[in-house]
Amino acid sequence: MTATQDRVEGLREQLVAWRRHLHMNPEVGFEEHGTAAYIEAELRKMPGLSVSRPTATSVLAVLKGGLPGRTVLLRADIDALPIHEENTFEFASRTPGVMHACGHDGHTAILLGVAQLLSGDAAHVPGEVRMIFQHAEEIGPGGAEELVMNTPLMDGVDVVTGLHLNSQLPAGVVAVKPGAFMAAPDMLELTIRGKGGHGAHPEETVDPIAVGAQVVTNLQHVVSRMVAAQDALVVSVTKFTSGTTHNVIPDTAELMGTVRTFDPALRERAPQLIERVVRGICDAHGATYDLRYEFGYRPLINTDWVAAQLKDIALDVVGAERFRDARPTMGGEDFSAYLEKAPGAYFNVGSGSDEADSRWPHHHPRFTIDETSLETGVQMLRAAALRLARPE
Ligand SMILES: [Zn+2]
Ligand SMILES: [Zn+2]
Structure with a gap:
């Protein structure tokens, strides 16, 4: 076992606690006031991060690394959906008619986990890592567009990445593809x-x-x-x-x-x-x-060289047997807005399993995730940040 795996395993309970808190307290796009306040409070416990609010319900954490390197943007979306949850577990939504039915609670927990690991190791981080907890992915024209058009978030960003959990892939599987990925x-x-x-x-x-x-x-x-x-x-x-x-x-x-x-x-x-x-x-x-x-979101077209690096990272992190060449999907994603300004690539982490009863489709009232996928997400995104920030 590597030191990194060790540290990610140390985070396991924390990741689950973050995700379950968010799952219990979902808010739809542009109304993520409690969500953003919670994220900000958790980030402020981590040393070395500069934390700000680019818009009313988004949160940005910036880590300046101790080594020279490039500026990398990591993105998690934080909003829920107007769906009434049918799950009965104890951390099911406490807000009738609103539910984290797309896995954005998981994305947020993963990026908090990455922030925690990087903040504990800033001296060994190259370049600058910006972590954006983005509001309103599910509502066009979307939070990404607002951040890209109305804030300096993308100024000086060299490369961007982010992930979506995917209930149709087995938990722990990572899928990436170059080129056209989402419609x-x-x-x-x-x-x-x-x-x-x-x-x-x-x-x-x-x-x-x-x-x-x-x-x-x-x-x-x-x-x-x-x-x-x-x-x-x-x-x-x-x-x-x-x-x-x-x-x-x-x-x-x-x-x-x-x-x-x-x-x-x-x-x-x-x-x-x-x-x-x-x-x-x-x-x-x-x-x-x-x-x-x-016209809605632009198509999400992954930059070939970034997708190739993510594939290398996945082969390291999860191994060849848990890597898949992603199939393009006709679903849309406002991550595409960031790719108008900088090269980057988006990838999937599988979150489906029978044990967790988590193979329901996204946006279904029974949707949930296998929480072991949170660790895979943290390992992938942390490794991606370090690799992509490395100077050429
Ligand atoms: Zn969705
Ligand atoms: Zn989504």
């Missing part, structure tokens, strides 16, 4: 305007439900007939609301959906392809429409 999550909102009337006399109406149904099915032709199979695109209509009762054809139908891409050129083109289908179908049936399209 841009864009949003569409569509109102179809027809002409209501009696359900018995559709010929006197323009039925927005019938038109909307055609739009829903034809939008899949954008994916399958207008875009090359190699270019990832997802169009999902996720909301379709219309009508009031069995014998009335309504005036309007309201649809919402999500559009996911990696490729910036395809991302630009998608709204036009979608609108062409909507316009054609509405025209054909005598309906009109309003289409609102909103």
Whole structure:
């Protein structure tokens, strides 16, 4: 056993205590006042850190190392979700309707653990390590964008990294990939305007439900007939609301959906392809429409050399048998905002196990993590900070 593993094991109980406190006291994006106060108080117990609040609910800890080196940013997101927890363990959420159902409680505990280890060893740390506890990942346009645009957080940062726990990977597994890792999550909102009337006399109406149904099915032709199979695109209509009762054809139908891409050129083109289908179908049936399209987070594209270093680190920390080449996911992440300003890479640490009953999907009311993944996260992120801060 190495000295580092030893120290991480010494942190085990503390990591679990941090995570459980956060899990019991979840707060949604931009409202993380108690969470930020708790994080700040814990960081202030650690020597050698300069602690500040870049925004009302985010916390920054900066460690100046004793050796020359680069400036590395480590990021954890801290916000919870508007979900009512169905877990019954004693540290389940105490706030009805709010839950840490994405693992950000774990990310926060991991980064606190890294701060503790680095602060105890500052003389041997190269460069400068900035640790940002970021608010509001789950709410667009997101806390990362606010920090990047409105604060000096990224000034002088040479490289950035961070992780997401992943319940679909076995606990302790680390997954990284160069290049496109997570998609841009864009949003569409569509109102179809027809002409209501009696359900018995559709010929006197323009039925927005019938038109909307055609739009829903034809939008899949954008994916399958207008875009090359190699270019990832997802169009999902996720909301379709219309009508009031069995014998009335309504005036309007309201649809919402999500559009996911990696490729910036395809991302630009998608709204036009979608609108062409909507316009054609509405025209054909005598309906009109309003289409609102909103660009969300950018796609998360890992910098190749940083991803390669993270892979090396993972091979050291968890070994080849627990390393995976990550599969790209169509999920979105506001970590992408940092990558607009500096090279970097994002990686996954598995948190799923049968023992912990932690294979539920993220954002599920039964979501939880195998807490042994916290130690893996600390080992990875600490090693990443030291390696990435080393002067070239
Ligand atoms: Zn989430
Ligand atoms: Zn998340």
